[in-house]
Amino acid sequence: MMVRSAHLRRHFGPHARRDSMKRWIVPTALPAALLLALLVDRGQAQEQEERFVEIDTLNVRDTLYHLGEGGANGLALIDEINGGVILVGTKLPGWGQPVIDAVYQVTDLPVTTIINTHSDRDHTGANSEFPDVTEIIAHENTAANMARMDLFAGSAAGLPNTTFTDHFGLLEDLDRIELYYFGPAHSDGDIVVVFPQKRTAYLGELFPDKAAPVIDTANGGSGIAFPETLAKVVEAIDGVDRVITAHAPIPTTYAGRGRRDRGERRAWTGWLTWDDLREYADFNRDFLTAVRASHEAGRSVDEAAANLDLPERYADYGMEQARANVEAIYAELEGR
Template sequence: MKRSGMTRIAVLGTLVGIGLLTMTVAAFQRSGAPGRGNIVDVQRLRSNLYLMRGGGGNSAVFVTTTGVVVVDTKNPGWGAPLLEAIKSITDKPVTTIINTHTHGDHVSGNVEFPANVEVIAHANTAENMKAMRPPATIPQTGPPTNIFNQNGGVGLPKRTFTDTLTIGTGADRVVLRYFGRGHTNGDAWVVFPALRFAHAGDIFSGKNIPLLDSNNGGSAVEIGASLDKGFLALGTQVDAFITGHSDVMMPADLKEYAQFNKDFANDVIAAKKAGKTVDEIAATWKIPAKYVGYADPIPERLRGNIELVFNETK
């Protein structure tokens, strides 16, 4: 990894300078789906690590000496354009898909990859993906669909982990970690140690009030501690994190986000003890001024997260 030093400095300079990498090398239109407009935006983060955005959650594409590791595969209909984008950067086959968690905007594209690709996820996520329960806070229209049932089980994880799992060796090493409940009960953190980069998935989707999916084991009370563990374990091992839906962020951003979530739970617990109702807290809680650049809360999500704190502290 001799040559990575200068590259890292240059790339991080870009990150710090303008907050978003601008090394967009290509954009892709899905062929054979006129009018769908499924465009995957490709950003090169390192010589062999790409961030592919659009169509759901952020995907990471890691090109190893033997094949390609893909982290998250987006919404239904976005697996094929993602695969096309990957083919534009390498001739190597996709060998591995890692899913950070169960949500449809991160796993549905699995079914559009060849069936011999190994799919890996946290053990709880593997269970959640068999059921594909929608998050309670997202109202469903029409009957529930299970994309894996519709495809005869293709795309479901066959390899799982509970605390940590290492795949590959040397510069190709990928380390999966689990630091506790948050967005769901199976949020995998995917680390590329040689590149000092990680994909945090939706436990760190961006600077916002998190979607906490209690239907799939998410926790409003525990997410702050889980994020803290992530920061303590990885904050010195990596220079930057791919987030679930936002820009690349620094370890300091993760540390702040952990505190933000702890502050939120503590605010709600204190207000509950003072006799306030869920609705009263939802009507008055504001993002503290010290948290700069945080998106204004979606009212339903804010209320749902307050209610979850109440339910978890009964």
């Protein structure tokens, strides 16, 4: 069920009533300063804009939720035992309050913990906007990358205060969370977030969608290492049935249902699966192989991008990043 009515727009907020529904869209007015900046940038004469966080339950116990909009997919786990909510990703700057409002529709507990899977602004931008947060967890490389960002300049607010190298675990039993690092890919700090008892994993920009990924070379990303890192993920982790990516719509959202209606390849449930991740690892391997072949043949970046020889099974993949990735791989191959 989706809620998006004028009445609920007036009354959603810190004292809004929670109803026994499974899906909400929660609006929050933009702060005046941020709104003004957006209006100037867009050249529009709007006086107000609302932001909506779409929240969907991911398991029958109603403890794990998907948070849509705000630049990237996020997750929220309700930790009743310790009295807090754990977020995976915080979205773009200015999206903290919409997330808080959305979470309030399913629990009175505050957001106390943030997991950052990497340093991109659409996953870390609202880190400092959750007043009850006491712990922000990330890979040590991601913490270093975030410390260099203008977003966090001059303040430790929103920066990770718990870091790890290879593995980190939180909670126990049904709500157990496992964090894994397998090597550079999109950046040098991408992690996999696994909910073993829920048979669910969040891949972030390691698996953004069925499309050529963004390679963030400024933060240690590697087109050469990307397929190897994904292969390690596929080999090391088992027991996962459902994969949440950084940007692919989930099947319960409008965008996700649209994809399913267009007949794009999905399991009957519409969810991306571990087999989809395995295919994505193969895609990145085959992409690298094709680029290496073009490089060895002396083709230019433009020629290589225009003549990628990839298997037919990737015909539906988005290729907007293809040329940029060819260029990044060429630079690595040439030691630049």
